[in-house]
Amino acid sequence: MSTLIQKILSPLVLLFCCTVCFFVAQASAEDKGQQIVNAACDIQYASQKIAKSYFYKELDIRYESAVQHMQDGMAEFDKNIPILRQGIKSKEEENIMKFLLSSYEQLTKILPKPYSDENGSIVIDASESIFEAADFLSKEHLTKERSTEELMLSIIQRQLRLLERINKYYIAHHAGIENSNNVIQLKQSVSEFETGLQKITKHESHRGALEKSVKSINKLWPIAKDFYLGIQSRAQPVIVLAATDKLIDELATLEKHHKLEIQEAPQKH
Known part of the structure; x- marks a missing residue:
């Protein structure tokens, strides 16, 4: 047997x-x-x-x-x-x-x-x-x-990269590096950031403290955008840098949340 x-x-x-x-x-x-x-x-x-x-x-x-x-x-x-x-x-x-x-x-x-x-x-x-x-x-x-959380994390992290890219073109222009291609790249990055921000704003899990961060980003972004695109031509670079840092801080809060959600996902099933 x-x-x-x-x-x-x-x-x-x-x-x-x-x-x-x-x-x-x-x-x-x-x-x-x-x-x-x-x-x-x-x-x-x-x-x-x-x-x-x-x-x-x-x-x-x-x-x-x-x-x-x-x-x-x-x-x-x-x-x-x-x-x-x-x-x-x-x-x-x-x-x-x-x-x-x-x-x-x-x-x-x-x-x-x-x-x-x-x-x-x-x-x-x-x-x-x-x-x-x-x-x-x-x-x-x-x-x-990829899960919804992974997709959202990817969008948020791209937003962080785009902010650095936008600020790079802004401060380079302020330093005297002026050409049409840089302006095109700056405007394209601003447009991509706005598309990403729309997706972040619509995401259903952004409630409570996260909702506060999303609202803060949406409130600050139009001001920062005007700085970047030169509408506020007299704005000092240190102010622009401070605005960018604030946006980065709020995005980093969202990034931390979604990383944690992804780490805990296997334990929830």
């Missing part, structure tokens, strides 16, 4: 083990993919933060803070570039990664040099190249099925 049971159970045990291994491997692959997405997004954010801080530093606006933000941004690169490299899975991704690294090298060479309009333009171009390359790599590793 025991032999018969063993014959019956052995294939079942094997099937069970194979099934478990499959799901563990799948989960591991998804985790690695998410790590790459997170690394790419962090690099996007850092590229804009570094460029923005570069101009604030050169204009001697919150100089020490600007220097610290640049150093923090460079540290983000050093931490996340190895993660991106490990995730390369195609020739196209390899080429994009090479382009990103080349742009990063260009950025690191320019930052210590004396400020000039030419060097400022190079900083903008390099930061944009990094932003677009990292965006491509992020999209290549996104999972096809």
Whole structure:
């Protein structure tokens, strides 16, 4: 009897083990993919933060803070570039990664040099190249099925990156880097931010303290938008920076909430 049971159970045990291994491997692959997405997004954010801080530093606006933000941004690169490299899975991704690294090298060479309009333009171009390359790599590793919370977190984090990008173009213009392409990119980023804000505002789970943050963002954004687009042409950059910081703080509150919701999601089922 025991032999018969063993014959019956052995294939079942094997099937069970194979099934478990499959799901563990799948989960591991998804985790690695998410790590790459997170690394790419962090690099996007850092590229804009570094460029923005570069101009604030050169204009001697919150100089020490600007220097610290640049150093923090460079540290983000050093931490996340190895993660991106490990995730390369195609020739196209390899080429994009090479382009990103080349742009990063260009950025690191320019930052210590004396400020000039030419060097400022190079900083903008390099930061944009990094932003677009990292965006491509992020999209290549996104999972096809994402929860509502994951989608909302993605939108909020993009809003944070867009704010840094918008502020970069604003302060660069204030520093004298003026060209039509920068204005176009600024307006496009403002438009994308407004689209994202509409989605955040409509999200059903934003109640209580979160609703307060959403209302604060909606109240402050039209004012900040006027600053960015030059309607308030006499506004001081330090005021614009303060408005941006306030928007970032409120978005960070939403980001923290959705990260926590995602972490707790498996425990709720």
